[in-house]
Amino acid sequence: MYSLRWRKFIDHSMTVLTALCALLVIGALVVILGYIVANGVRALNWSFLVNTPKPIGEPNSGIANAIVGTVILISLGALIGVPVGILAGVYLAEFGTHRFGNLLRFLIDTLTGVPSIVVGVFVWTIMVKPMGHFSALAGGVALAIMMTPIVARTTEEMIRLVPQNLREAALALGAPRWRVTIGVVLRTATSGVATGVMLAVARIAGETAPLLFTALGLNYLSTDLLHPMASLTFQIYYYAASPYDEWHAMAWAATLVLVGMILALNIAVKIFTRNRHA
Amino acid sequence: MLTGTNSKAAELQGSDKLPESVPPPNLSGTARGKWSRLGDPLFQTTTLFFALAIAGLVVLMMVEMALNSRLSFQKFGFSFIWRSIWDPVSGEFGALPFIYGTIISSLIALLIAVPVSLGVAIFLVEKAPRALSPPMLFLVQLLAAIPSVVYGLWGIFILAPLLRDQVYPRLQAALGFLPFFQGNQNGLGLLTAGLILSIMIVPIITAVTTDVLKAVPGTQREAALALGATKWEATRIVLQNARSGITGAIILGLGRAIGETMAVTMLIGNRPEISASLFAPSFTIASAIANEFTEATSDIYLQALIELGLILFLVTFLINALARLLVWSVTRGSRSAAHV
Numbered sequence: 001m002y003s004l005r006w007r008k009f010i011d012h013s014m015t016v017l018t019a020l021c022a023l024l025v026i027g028a029l030v031v032i033l034g035y036i037v038a039n040g041v042r043a044l045n046w047s048f049l050v051n052t053p054k055p056i057g058e059p060n061s062g063i064a065n066a067i068v069g070t071v072i073l074i075s076l077g078a079l080i081g082v083p084v085g086i087l088a089g090v091y092l093a094e095f096g097t098h099r100f101g102n103l104l105r106f107l108i109d110t111l112t113g114v115p116s117i118v119v120g121v122f123v124w125t126i127m128v129k130p131m132g133h134f135s136a137l138a139g140g141v142a143l144a145i146m147m148t149p150i151v152a153r154t155t156e157e158m159i160r161l162v163p164q165n166l167r168e169a170a171l172a173l174g175a176p177r178w179r180v181t182i183g184v185v186l187r188t189a190t191s192g193v194a195t196g197v198m199l200a201v202a203r204i205a206g207e208t209a210p211l212l213f214t215a216l217g218l219n220y221l222s223t224d225l226l227h228p229m230a231s232l233t234f235q236i237y238y239y240a241a242s243p244y245d246e247w248h249a250m251a252w253a254a255t256l257v258l259v260g261m262i263l264a265l266n267i268a269v270k271i272f273t274r275n276r277h278a
Numbered sequence: 279m280l281t282g283t284n285s286k287a288a289e290l291q292g293s294d295k296l297p298e299s300v301p302p303p304n305l306s307g308t309a310r311g312k313w314s315r316l317g318d319p320l321f322q323t324t325t326l327f328f329a330l331a332i333a334g335l336v337v338l339m340m341v342e343m344a345l346n347s348r349l350s351f352q353k354f355g356f357s358f359i360w361r362s363i364w365d366p367v368s369g370e371f372g373a374l375p376f377i378y379g380t381i382i383s384s385l386i387a388l389l390i391a392v393p394v395s396l397g398v399a400i401f402l403v404e405k406a407p408r409a410l411s412p413p414m415l416f417l418v419q420l421l422a423a424i425p426s427v428v429y430g431l432w433g434i435f436i437l438a439p440l441l442r443d444q445v446y447p448r449l450q451a452a453l454g455f456l457p458f459f460q461g462n463q464n465g466l467g468l469l470t471a472g473l474i475l476s477i478m479i480v481p482i483i484t485a486v487t488t489d490v491l492k493a494v495p496g497t498q499r500e501a502a503l504a505l506g507a508t509k510w511e512a513t514r515i516v517l518q519n520a521r522s523g524i525t526g527a528i529i530l531g532l533g534r535a536i537g538e539t540m541a542v543t544m545l546i547g548n549r550p551e552i553s554a555s556l557f558a559p560s561f562t563i564a565s566a567i568a569n570e571f572t573e574a575t576s577d578i579y580l581q582a583l584i585e586l587g588l589i590l591f592l593v594t595f596l597i598n599a600l601a602r603l604l605v606w607s608v609t610r611g612s613r614s615a616a617h618v
Binding site for chain 2 (some may be wrong): 007008010011014015017018019020021022024025026028029032033035036039041072077083084085087088090091092094095096103104106107108109110111112114115116117118119120121122124125126129146147148152176177178179181182202203205207208209212213233235237238241242244251252253259262263266270
């Protein structure tokens with residue numbers, strides 16, 4: 001048996017050690033964000049946000065096309081992914097209590113773990129190859145595939161939080177089950193579902209791999225869904241891999257814009273959920 | 279009275295499927311009764327369709343990728359997995375260099391991320407003040423919100439130069455007698471990719487471990503403390519009981535590391551070679567696809583890449599399945615223990 005003093009020593013050192021782990025991880029976050037801000041603000045200005053990319057050496061180069069492209073691609077992804085995800089989530093929560101429901105839940109969860117590059121390859125085989133060219137539409141479908149499992153599972157969880165007596169009250173009034181689900185249950189869970197959608201959007205906003213062989217990238221402003229489309233993430237990848245310092249600076253500035261967007265979404269969700277639980 | 283409430287409810291729901299004046303609920307087969315009897319199965323079928331569609335995607339992915347890689351499969355068969363040649367010019371392909379790079383970079387990532395994540399999770403669940411724990415967990419989760427390509431950018435311009443100039447020369451001086459730390463280094467390679475991966479998988483391992491530790495009943499801690507255990511000794515008992523869930527968390531992290539694409543593509547050096555040195559440039563399955571897919575000129579080249587994608591899909595699918603089952607077993611087991 002170890003002496004009490006030794007056991008207390010181990011106890012204290014473990015507290016210190018685990019606290020150091022936590023500090024290390026949060027420190028890494030601060031360092032990474034610090035570099036993004038420090039390097040990003042140097043190249044970030046208004047003209048950078050409203051101009052399209054120019055050849056090296058020309059002034060007033062910008063990433064307006066990428067910002068517009070990212071917004072369009074995310075909207076496309078959400079337009080397809082959110083309804084599908086919500087309806088699937090409703091099924092899981094309302095009807096998926098048996099073994100079959102568990103199987104579906106399991107498959108949907110594993111879909112969350114499918115690497116995004118694989119989703120890119122898959123969408124290439126079902127859309128880009130038959131159509132013969134890259135397109136924003138294919139990019140949107142790829143992002144939708146990334147989104148649906150997240151939306152489905154958060155919708156399910158939020159619906160489960162709705163009190164049972166609310167359901168019973170509506171049913172007792174003679175409303176059919178489908179109207180209870182849509183009009184009462186889903187409506188009550190709206191804010192929860194909305195936060196789930198926001199989280200899913202934050203996640204797909206940063207995806208590059210599913211867009212590499214679907215939406216590709218484009219050096220000018222375009223809103224044509226059947227043609228390649230620029231995105232912030234692709235632009236960052238493209239600039240970072242280039243040999244030019246000027247483009248590296250643009251990559252950092254684009255990163256600041258992207259990370260700012262994503263963190264804002266995450267923090268908004270956090271504030272949203274805190275208010276709901278309080 | 280009942281009618282009034284009902285039509286008010288109908289207004290609230292904004293349904294356009296009902297006539298202007300809603301008759302009172304009637305269970306004896308009026309038009310509305312039929313509607314609701316038809317509506318429920320219809321609703322259930324519709325939602326089932328979408329749930330099936332998402333789940334079916336998993337199967338469809340497998341089939342699509344298998345169909346689109348059959349040229350490569352016919353030519354190389356299962357030897358594709360252990361052939362180490364990757365030569366687009368002569369049309370000879372084998373996945374071994376990529377499998378090697380994927381395994382080694384993921385192992386490096388786990389080696390660093392697992393102890394750190396467990397430390398963070400233990401701190402958050404067992405030690406941190408109640409008020410401090412949620413915001414700290416949120417900060418750790420923010421690491422997962424940073425996009426992969428941003429980690430790549432940070433890695434190329436900040437981490438890799440630092441490692442190249444400061445860390446790797448010292449590592450080589452101290453441990454250069456080992457084959458892992460020999461040869462030239464330029465900051466990009468297996469070790470750098472593994473390091474960035476370790477930062478990227480800390481959030482998922484921490485989050486799942488936190489959940490698992492929280493699922494262990496508090497009575498176990500109290501019992502240990504009551505018997506005179508120190509807090510750490512009580513924590514060790516909690517860890518014991520949560521070990522399959524923690525294993526699940528680690529395997530989930532492994533799944534992430536294996537499939538991670540952009541940051542690795544930017545940092546691993548991209549050369550299909552197997553070298554004992556961790557400084558050497560390498561390739562993972564994911565980074566090979568990302569790097570070469572749009573440049574693949576011949577059919578067999580493209581199909582070999584899609585077959586790589588299929589392998590990656592199958593491996594991550596199995597890993598995720600295993601991990602979910604493990605995590606599930608703990609959270610379910612603890613609930614039943616709590617009932618007892």
